[in-house]
Amino acid sequence: MINLHKWLKTKSYQSPTTTIDNPFTFGHQTSQTFFEVIASIVKNTEHFNDHTIALCQGHPAWCSGSVYPAAERLIPGFDATPQPDGSEAVMLVDIAGNIGHDLQSFVSHHPSHPGRLVLQDLPYVLAVAPPFLTSPLPNGKYIQLQEHDFFTPQPVVGARAYYLHHIMHDWPDDKCISIVTQIKKAMKPGYSRLLINDHIIPEKEASWEATYLDLTMMVLFGAKERTEKE
Numbered sequence: 115m116i117n118l119h120k121w122l123k124t125k126s127y128q129s130p131t132t133t134i135d136n137p138f139t140f141g142h143q144t145s146q147t148f149f150e151v152i153a154s155i156v157k158n159t160e161h162f163n164d165h166t167i168a169l170c171q172g173h174p175a176w177c178s179g180s181v182y183p184a185a186e187r188l189i190p191g192f193d194a195t196p197q198p199d200g201s202e203a204v205m206l207v208d209i210a211g212n213i214g215h216d217l218q219s220f221v222s223h224h225p226s227h228p229g230r231l232v233l234q235d236l237p238y239v240l241a242v243a244p245p246f247l248t249s250p251l252p253n254g255k256y257i258q259l260q261e262h263d264f265f266t267p268q269p270v271v272g273a274r275a276y277y278l279h280h281i282m283h284d285w286p287d288d289k290c291i292s293i294v295t296q297i298k299k300a301m302k303p304g305y306s307r308l309l310i311n312d313h314i315i316p317e318k319e320a321s322w323e324a325t326y327l328d329l330t331m332m333v334l335f336g337a338k339e340r341t342e343k344e
Contacts, residue, residue, distance in 0.1 A: 115137070115141075115329075115330075115333050116141065117137055117140055117141035118137045118141075118333055120140070121136070121137040121140040121141070122137075124140075129332060129338075130286075130332060130336035131286050131287075131288075131336055132286060132336045133147045133148075133285070133286065133289070133335055133336050133337075134147060134336075135336070136332070136333065136334070136335065136336035137332070137333040137334075138333055138334045138335070147335075148334045148335060149284075153236070153238045156238075156241075156242060159238055159239060159241075159242050160242055163212055163213050163239070163242065166212045166213075166215070166280070167212075167213070167215050169280065175219045175222070175223055176216060176219065176279065176311050177216075177219060177220045177223050177224065178223055182309065182311075184220070184223070184224060185224060187307075188205075188206075188274060188275055188307065189205075189224060189227055189228070191274070191305070192205060192228050192229055192274050193274070193305065194228055194229065197271075197272075201230070202229060202230045203228075203229050203230065203272075203273075203274075204229055204230045204231075204232055204270050204272075204273035204274065205227055205228060205229030205230060205231060205273070205274045205275065206220060206229070206231050206232070206273065206274065206275050206277060207232045207234060207268075207270050207273045207275070207276045207277065208231070208232065208233050208234065208277050208279070209234050209262070209264050209268075209276060209277065209278055209281065209297070210234065210235050210236075210264055210278070210281050211233045211234060211235060211277070211279065212235060212239060213239070213242075213243045213244060213247060214233045214243070214247050214257055216277065216279055216311075217231050217233055217257055218251075218257075221251050221252065221253060221255070222252075225252060225253045226253065227253070229274060230255075230258060231255065231256075231257050231258065232257075232258045232260055232270055232273070233247070233257050233258065233259050233260065234260045234261070234262035234264075234270075235261070235262070236261065236262075236263060237261045240259050240261060243259065247259065264281075264293050264296060264297075265289075265292055265293065265296065266296065267296055267299065267300070268296050268297050268299065268300035269300075270300060271300045271302075272300070272301070272302040272305070272306065273300070273301075273306060274305070274306065274307065275306065275307040275308075275309055276297045276300070276301065276306065276307070276308050276309065277309045277311065278293075278308075278309070278310050278311065278312075279311040279312075280311065280312060280313075281293070281310075281312070282310060282312050282340070283312050283313060283327075283331050283337055283338065283339050283340070284331065284334075284335050284337055285335065285337050286335070286336050286337050286338075289337075294308065312339075312340070313327060313339045313340075314339075314340070314341065314342050315328060315339045315340060315341050316341070317341055317343075324339060327339055
């Protein structure tokens with residue numbers, strides 16, 4: 115952040131639009147993106163995991179009635195027909211879901227949910243996941259851990275829902291399009307749902323918290339928070 119003004123001056127004060135040429139890479143004199151730097155040191159990954167969990171504290175659960183009424187919009191239409199390989203049908207895929215805190219919240223609010231829960235993230239994230247993630251959930255089910263890069267084809271086809279939490283604001287527009295394109299190919303038309311849990315910046319009178327976060331996304335990722343229209 116301290117080098118933001120210097121970077122902007124070199125770019126005629128235009129906002130960054132890439133992950134590899136932005137105030138973060140400029141300030142640290144690196145060709146690595148923010149996430150590549152995080153991945154290079156295990157302790158960084160653990161701290162970042164703690165950060166993502168902390169961001170959820172003090173907020174209503176994403177799957178509660180006041181945010182997204184999963185009990186009304188998601189669970190009733192679930193198709194329990196097994197996958198072509200004979201495995202249980204998938205209820206929810208948490209893409210780049212870190213260490214599964216949102217899936218655990220889903221189970222807490224909907225303990226009798228049908229179907230399988232899949233947690234996807236990069237290998238370096240899942241490598242430091244806490245042991246309890248592979249233990250039985252209170253409802254007797256398990257969370258399936260799956261290594262996945264969301265810029266590559268989505269391996270879970272025809273799930274009831276694909277969930278992205280604080281993902282889109284980390285990426286410029288072209289990368290966001292690539293992410294949702296891979297998910298779209300895996301979705302079952304008329305059945306699957308794409309759930310995007312992200313900040314929405316109001317068109318006018320945005321709070322300082324929202325605008326500061328927007329600035330932070332620009333500096334770190336060449337990305338941004340978006341308005342509903344965007």
